[in-house]
Amino acid sequence: EIVLTQSPATLSLSPGERATLSCRASQSVSRYLAWYQQKPGQAPRLLIYDASNRATGIPARFSGTGSGTDFTLTISSLEPEDFAVYYCQQRSNWPPWTFGQGTKVEIK
Amino acid sequence: EVQLVESGGGLVQPGGSLRLSCAASRFIFSSYWMSWVRQAPGKGLEWVASIKQDGSEKYYVDSVKGRFTISRDNAKNSLYLQMHSLRVEDTAVFFCARALRHCSGGSCFDYWGQGILVTVSS
Numbered sequence: 001e002i003v004l005t006q007s008p009a010t011l012s013l014s015p016g017e018r019a020t021l022s023c024r025a026s027q028s029v030s031r032y033l034a035w036y037q038q039k040p041g042q043a044p045r046l047l048i049y050d051a052s053n054r055a056t057g058i059p060a061r062f063s064g065t066g067s068g069t070d071f072t073l074t075i076s077s078l079e080p081e082d083f084a085v086y087y088c089q090q091r092s093n094w095p096p097w098t099f100g101q102g103t104k105v106e107i108k
Numbered sequence: 109e110v111q112l113v114e115s116g117g118g119l120v121q122p123g124g125s126l127r128l129s130c131a132a133s134r135f136i137f138s139s140y141w142m143s144w145v146r147q148a149p150g151k152g153l154e155w156v157a158s159i160k161q162d163g164s165e166k167y168y169v170d171s172v173k174g175r176f177t178i179s180r181d182n183a184k185n186s187l188y189l190q191m192h193s194l195r196v197e198d199t200a201v202f203f204c205a206r207a208l209r210h211c212s213g214g215s216c217f218d219y220w221g222q223g224i225l226v227t228v229s230s
Contacts, residue, residue: 036153043222044153044220046208046217046218055208097216098155
């Protein structure tokens with residue numbers, strides 16, 4: 001099973017700042033990595049699939065990069081609605097599809 | 109907009125059974141892989157099971173194999189999860205999720221239901 005490790009666990013930033021979230025895989029997942037956003041009491045929302053493809057309706061301030069074992073989700077300028085928990089998920093070695101433990105982006 | 113609405117959750121004793129349902133609407137249900145993903149209270153996400161469009165392929169996380177069964181009824185636009193031999197550690201919010209068509213094996217999830225809570229406790 002591929003283990004995904006996200007860092008940091010918590011990111012404290014102010015609106016307008018840039019957020020950089022990391023996801024590291026225990027073995028190569030090629031580019032088969034997705035990112036989700038989850039707000040309290042809500043279902044997750046797909047942001048990015050296959051490392052860098054924005055899902056339908058996702059603003060351009062969200063971008064994903066990486067391949068192999070190291071991936072990054074960048075939010076170029078945080079909006080108030082972006083404060084949430086973010087999860088990465090791999091679909092390379094299937095099944096099982098596995099998620100990272102999450103990074104919480106909180107207001108500083 | 110795509111709608112996924114789960115039902116059937118609740119409180120069940122360890123060793124008991126429960127059947128979750130997910131009613132899908134506003135998309136061609138029979139054209140998509142579908143999945144269940146769960147989230148224990150205060151924890152992260154865990155993929156549980158996926159099923160192909162025609163039900164011919166099904167995949168499960170090891171921890172539920174032999175206890176849970178995923179199924180679907182395309183005529184009713186519905187997804188199901190039959191859960192037996194429930195354990196305390198199965199306590200979670202269960203989400204029904206549609207797979208992005210680009211992602212083979214139902215491996216990434218573009219629309220999610222609001223989730224339904226399953227509590228396993230004596």
